[in-house]
Amino acid sequence: xTKTDLIPAPLAVExxxxxxxxxxxxxxxxxxxxxxxxxxxxxxxxxxxxxxPLPPGPEDGRNAVLxxxxxxxxxxxxxxxxxxxxxxxxxxxGPAGVFWGAQTLRQLLGxxxxxxxxxxxxxxxxxxxxxxxxxxxxxxxxxMLDVARHFLPKDQVLRYLDLMAAxxxxxxxxxxxxxxxxxxxxxxxxRLTEIGSWRARTKFGHRAxxxxxxxxxxxxxxxxxxxxxxxxxxxxHITVVPExxxxxxxxxxxxxxxxxxxxxxxxxxxxxVWDTWGINKNVLAPTDTTLRFYEGVFEEVxxxxxxxxxxxxxxxxxxxxxCAKDQWRASATAQARIRELGLADEDELQSWxxxxxxxWLTARGRRLxxxxxxxxxxxxxxxxxSSWRGYAGGITAARAGHDVVMCxxxxxYLDHRQDGGPDEPVPIGFVRTLxxxxxFEPVPPELTPDEARHVLGAQANVWTEVMEDPGRVDYQxxxxxxxxxxxxWSRLPEPAERxxxxxxxxxxxxxxxxxxxxxxxRPPSGPRPWQxxxxxxxxxxxxxxxxx
Numbered sequence: 218x219t220k221t222d223l224i225p226a227p228l229a230v231e232x233x234x235x236x237x238x239x240x241x242x243x244x245x246x247x248x249x250x251x252x253x254x255x256x257x258x259x260x261x262x263x264x265x266x267x268x269x270p271l272p273p274g275p276e277d278g279r280n281a282v283l284x285x286x287x288x289x290x291x292x293x294x295x296x297x298x299x300x301x302x303x304x305x306x307x308x309x310x311g312p313a314g315v316f317w318g319a320q321t322l323r324q325l326l327g328x329x330x331x332x333x334x335x336x337x338x339x340x341x342x343x344x345x346x347x348x349x350x351x352x353x354x355x356x357x358x359x360x361m362l363d364v365a366r367h368f369l370p371k372d373q374v375l376r377y378l379d380l381m382a383a384x385x386x387x388x389x390x391x392x393x394x395x396x397x398x399x400x401x402x403x404x405x406x407x408r409l410t411e412i413g414s415w416r417a418r419t420k421f422g423h424r425a426x427x428x429x430x431x432x433x434x435x436x437x438x439x440x441x442x443x444x445x446x447x448x449x450x451x452x453x454h455i456t457v458v459p460e461x462x463x464x465x466x467x468x469x470x471x472x473x474x475x476x477x478x479x480x481x482x483x484x485x486x487x488x489x490v491w492d493t494w495g496i497n498k499n500v501l502a503p504t505d506t507t508l509r510f511y512e513g514v515f516e517e518v519x520x521x522x523x524x525x526x527x528x529x530x531x532x533x534x535x536x537x538x539x540c541a542k543d544q545w546r547a548s549a550t551a552q553a554r555i556r557e558l559g560l561a562d563e564d565e566l567q568s569w570x571x572x573x574x575x576x577w578l579t580a581r582g583r584r585l586x587x588x589x590x591x592x593x594x595x596x597x598x599x600x601x602x603s604s605w606r607g608y609a610g611g612i613t614a615a616r617a618g619h620d621v622v623m624c625x626x627x628x629x630y631l632d633h634r635q636d637g638g639p640d641e642p643v644p645i646g647f648v649r650t651l652x653x654x655x656x657f658e659p660v661p662p663e664l665t666p667d668e669a670r671h672v673l674g675a676q677a678n679v680w681t682e683v684m685e686d687p688g689r690v691d692y693q694x695x696x697x698x699x700x701x702x703x704x705x706w707s708r709l710p711e712p713a714e715r716x717x718x719x720x721x722x723x724x725x726x727x728x729x730x731x732x733x734x735x736x737x738x739r740p741p742s743g744p745r746p747w748q749x750x751x752x753x754x755x756x757x758x759x760x761x762x763x764x765x
Contacts, residue, residue: 222726223324223349224699225385225706232347236301239343240267240326245274248284254452255284255316263323267342268335279303284315294352297321301346313454317385321349324730331733355659356528357622357674358705359388360698365395366494367681368436369690375449380734382453384702388529389450390676392460396468396491400437401459403517406474406510410437413473416490422643422683424494426754430685443521456527458586459518462536463511464501464570471499477507479544479551494682498541503554503566508573515574519581531584532601537571538588568594575600586622589614603676607765608661615664615671623659624676627762629701631693632680634757640744642692643683644755647762655700655720656712677701683755688737692748695731695738696724
């Protein structure tokens with residue numbers, strides 16, 4: 218393939234040649250029915266950046282950008298042709314394919330196309346004569362954004378949707394609830410946000426750190442905020458999958474409504490929203506009261522995240538991970554429920570809890586997805602698994618006929634540190650460099666071709682315990698999210714055969730794009746002075762992460 222600066226790497230590039238196509242104030246834009254979203258995006262984003270009005274023009278116009286649908290292509294595939302003396306044509310197998318082609322056009326126009334206003338008014342922008350053929354390897358190309366541990370204001374979530382779109386990522390896994398905060402308005406249960414959305418103080422650094430940020434932290438998204446986020450994402454062909462975590466990771470909810478907790482074991486009325494990190498023993502009680510409460514929550518969640526034509530819009534994530542069983546073992550109510558249901562132990566009680574919502578969601582035409590612990594005890598046929606503890610959960614799920622999203626913590630948890638040096642801020646976990654993420658392979662070799670078809674794709678997870686502001690999120694996510702995007706989109710060779718030197722070469726062209734977007738990424742040479750957090754305790758793990 219011809220060398221290119223494009224990221225993710227496309228399937229094929231023919232050209233480029235010295236002659237090319239210029240875009241100027243007379244360049245017109247025509248789009249077939251179904252491409253209206255990309256037309257709006259081109260005018261509002263690319264046009265604004267370069268000072269191009271892109272007025273409507275004829276379907277056969279010259280000096281034009283033409284958007285067409287082509288049923289011979291896969292829905293997310295596209296073909297971009299830049300033809301000297303004529304113009305630019307983007308053909309997509311569906312509206313999403315056309316939109317991804319527009320993202321490639323933006324990269325071809327240079328870093329200035331990533332700004333919000335022209336920095337060189339009157340300049341004519343051009344791209345060489347060439348053809349780009351492209352299509353994604355995986356259908357699910359996800360980013361998990363934890364807004365529960367540290368709240369991200371709505372404008373930052375919208376910004377991350379733009380960053381995802383620029384890298385052809387198409388699923389935002391939205392982690393909305395946890396012990397440390399409840400971030401979504403539920404009208405029938407107002408105390409979830411009145412009480413559960415904020416905490417009095419916050420641990421600064423790893424939970425073993427002696428440091429505290431002694432000020433309240435919180436925030437939440439109103440229903441209209443959520444509708445706006447979902448609509449903004451849909452315009453960019455991104456599906457938002459909400460996560461409401463049960464039955465663990467729930468102290469914020471119990472603090473707001475103490476009857477949800479194990480009241481016969483602890484004084485749940487004295488609990489507050491948790492201000493530190495780790496696995497919390499205050500979990501939901503396995504009672505009918507809790508089930509009815511969360512059915513009410515999910516009813517409102519389903520209304521805010523309606524299913525549409527997008528492949529993954531039926532999914533709702535219910536967490537299901539790291540549920541400590543201590544209180545259930547000590548609870549007479551929980552033990553009575555175990556006997557009533559004929560269950561063997563507390564692990565089966567958790568499986569019963571998960572299956573309840575699996576069946577509840579299935580009855581409403583939705584699909585449950587949860588962390589790989591939900592495999593324990595069996596799932597409904599349509600349920601899917603986020604394999605986070607390694608590959609093993611995903612392998613088990615795929616062999617059982619369940620769809621899988623691969624997001625092993627040893628490979629693509631972006632809260633893990635990027636370097637082993639002393640200047641790395643709040644170092645958590647294993648060293649996962651840009652090259653390590655570039656060599657991540659979502660499909661384990663143990664799977665047969667039929668089993669591998671259950672791997673929907675991959676996801677990078679951004680847990681924000683030690684990311685106290687958007688700058689820290691940027692630093693941990695970038696540039697590694699760029700490498701992940703290439704893994705999820707491009708058809709790469711086996712990990713050891715991948716050309717990291719070429720990826721680094723393309724990154725030299727991509728860093729100016731990130732600069733134009735205002736992304737506070739980690740520079741290749743190490744953190745800038747203001748990106749460091751000297752004296753803030755992390756939890757680094759030495760050595761190579763296990764391949765489990």
